[in-house]
Amino acid sequence: MLKSAIKELPKRYRTNFVNSLSGFKSGNLIGTISPDGQENLAIFTSVVHLGANPALMGFIMRPVSVPRHTYENIIATNSFTINHVHLDFYKKAHQTAARYDRAISEFAAAGLTPFYSENVKAPFVQESKVKIGLSFVESLEIKANGTQMIIGAIEEVLVAPQLIMPDGYLDLEKAGTVAVSCLDGYHQTQKLARLSYAKPDREPEEIGHEIL
Amino acid sequence: MLKSAIKELPKRYRTNFVNSLSGFKSGNLIGTISPDGQENLAIFTSVVHLGANPALMGFIMRPVSVPRHTYENIIATNSFTINHVHLDFYKKAHQTAARYDRAISEFAAAGLTPFYSENVKAPFVQESKVKIGLSFVESLEIKANGTQMIIGAIEEVLVAPQLIMPDGYLDLEKAGTVAVSCLDGYHQTQKLARLSYAKPDREPEEIGHEIL
Known part of the structure; x- marks a missing residue:
């Protein structure tokens, strides 16, 4: 299907189709609080890893010309949390x-x-087994559509020790984290x-946690 | 675990731990070709949806101070492809x-x-059931660590019709797409x-493709 045909698709069909193309996504709840104490919580499927040292994460927000409580709270307080979504909620x-409405807490x-x-100033989600607190670092605008990439530095990670394998790998299945x-x-x-x-001179082998 | 403790983790442990925090990721092969016809293929787990109209996708690349064949080819040819990774490969x-080495094609x-x-100038992966051809739009630098976000506009999508549900949703499971x-x-x-x-006045209901 060519660009011209995608543009002519019915809006809802196009939205579903193009949103499917990237493959599986992370499911995360982003928690924020306004300067006057109003909590906000919203699901995002665009959280990405940006670097391990310094530890940075980012996520994509639609244009901020319409009110976005999450964005306003992050700018106002410099703080947000990322919390995994699990099977049980x-x-x-x-x-x-x-x-x-703004006066309603999604919590x-x-x-x-x-x-x-x-x-961390922003609220975490207690039910989440992987909670990440971040401070706002910068916001990048994608000029082509006015979308923002919000970037944060990891300040604190709250995760049950039994989910962390000996080499630092998090067992997302044991946590019950969903894919979207x-x-x-x-x-x-x-x-x-x-x-x-992966190395050029050999085929990849399956590795088990027991040998790490 | 606080920022200061994360910074002190052994490098490999920290890399695994922080890379795990975003949750499940997409698995995609990015195909490019150099101006003199040298093909390149590399797996990326950071492809994200950026917008449906215009249809835009992005992915994260580590600092380009070290040679990155994928990045160089995209800049030189204005073209790249994103191809889903499936269970069978x-x-x-x-x-x-x-x-x-540059002279070796990863294909x-x-x-x-x-x-x-x-x-589309860049090569697709024939084995992939979801193939997306893009033109380069812009590159955004994340100042905090020199990482780049590469943004492309979708020029063509090649996908088997039987994977597309009546409302445009792609059945990634039927395609055998993996999560990473x-x-x-x-x-x-x-x-x-x-x-x-989701609407404020009701709880979400499960929807089936048969009723769409």
Whole structure:
């Protein structure tokens, strides 16, 4: 299908189709708080790893010309949290995408629990087994469509030790973290393998946690 | 774990740990060609959706101070392809991460087949059931670590019609697309549900393709 045909697709069809093309996505809840204490929580499927040292993560936000509580809170407080969505509460997480009034906390509306640490201003999601607190670093505008990439530095990670393998790999399946497709598809996963570091002179081998 | 502790982790442990934090990732092969016809193929786990109209996708590249054949080819030819990694060739896809000399085509080294369309200069991966051809739009630098976000406009999508549901949703499971964790974990998926568009006054419902 060529660009010209994609442009002519019915809007909802095009949205679903193009949103599907990147493959599986992460499912994360981003928690923020306004300067006057109003909590906000919203699901994002665009969180990406940007670097390990310094530890940086980013996510994509649609144009900020329409009010975005998450964006406003991040700019105002310099703080946000990223929290994994798991099998046991993905429907609650999905519900945070509804357009609630600013005065409504999506935590309460969706039935999730805010959790505060001493080191991060924004609220974490207590139900999440992988909680990441970040400080705002910069925002990059994608000129072609006015979308923003929000970049944060990791300030604190709260994760149960039993989810961390001896080499630092997080067992996302043990955590029950979901994968997302398109705008509304939620999936559980089953590990095929971890593969050894790729080198030109040999084929990749499956590696087990027991040998790490 | 606080920022200061993350910084002190052994390098490999830190790399695995921080790379795990974003959750599940897409697995895609990016195909390019140099002006003199040298093909290049590399696996990326950072491809993200940026917008449906215009249809835009992006991915993250590490600093370009070290030679990156993919980046150089995109800048030189204005063209690249994104191709889903599937269950039946994820080990071959992983192998493209090895540091081959410029004169070696990762297609040949990994045992994958280049495929050319009339509309896109860069090579697709014939084995991939979801092939996307893009033109280079812009490159954004993340100042905090010199990483680049490469942005492309979708010029052509090659996908089997039977993978597209009536509302435009792509059935990634039917395609056999994998999800990736950390740097080296490959996963198959099992759909939990697609959920209805979130609205403040009702709980999300599971939607079936049959009713769309």
